[in-house]
Amino acid sequence: PRKIIIDTDPGQDDAVAILLALASPELEVLGITCVAGNVPLPLTAKNARVVCELAGRGDIKVFAGCDRPLVRPLVTAEYVHGKTGLDGIALPEPAMALQPGHAVDFLIETLRREPAGTVTLCPLGPLTNIATALQKAPDIAPKIAEIVLMGGAYFEVGNTTPAAEFNIHVDPQAAEIVFHSGVPLVVLPLDATHQVLTNRARIEAFRGLGTPVGHAVASWTDFFERFDMEKYGSEGAPLHDPCVIAYLLEPGLFEGRHINVEIETVSELTMGMTVADWWRVTDREPNAYFVGRANAEGFYALLTERLARL
């Protein structure tokens, strides 16, 4: 199986992404590193363990990482995810412990230990942990197989400010480090994730699994949906973060371009914007595979089939 580390700030959609990874034999989750984002670090570090236990995987290593962005003050998103970050269903307090040590050190040690090009990083939140690891240990950059992340937007512009997507907006300085790291990058921006919307039939398919996992995913997506439908008047809610894992499992569900993507870190007005050279109007070197299309039917079929295994 392909070795991955999930870096995350759960979040209902992060939670579904974690479940999708744990349900998939093609992937070996070496660890989960938590970061402050949707909610503060103590909650993301707890929520990740709640999700592992829901999947019956109390053996997964979960680490707490950075509790705030590199430079800017932390901005959270309880207005989307609820007070706990995982509102929608009450789940038991986790019995499994957090691993000792900092998430950043786990990232560095794992990448140094494993053969070069065998570990893929899957960031689903602000890029603070990943950027801190790259800064502290630049030798790990050439050892990373690939970074497949959820963040940014181009045609779909911002969901947090008119110009910026949440994950990049929360820590633009970290994003800039990652986008300039030279590591092969795959970016699942809002352009892709806004094409995989929940609807009644898709949520009922989760519930219809008749398992605790199916029930939890249906409850989370029900909760998550109300926000997007009220705010954007959209059909349902985008399951952003599971796109990262679905891309690893079935890249054919997605279509993008190798292009240059720069991060705005100066202008307050457009802070955290991903300036994506989709039409290749500059001669800046491509540094990312930026996904613009996603196959929603295929995505939900894959997700539901995998969740049924848990």
Ligand code: BDR
């Ligand atoms: C991203 O922000 C968070 O609210 C979600 O978990 C996702 O990672 C979408 O902009």
Ligand code: CA
């Ligand atoms: Ca997230």
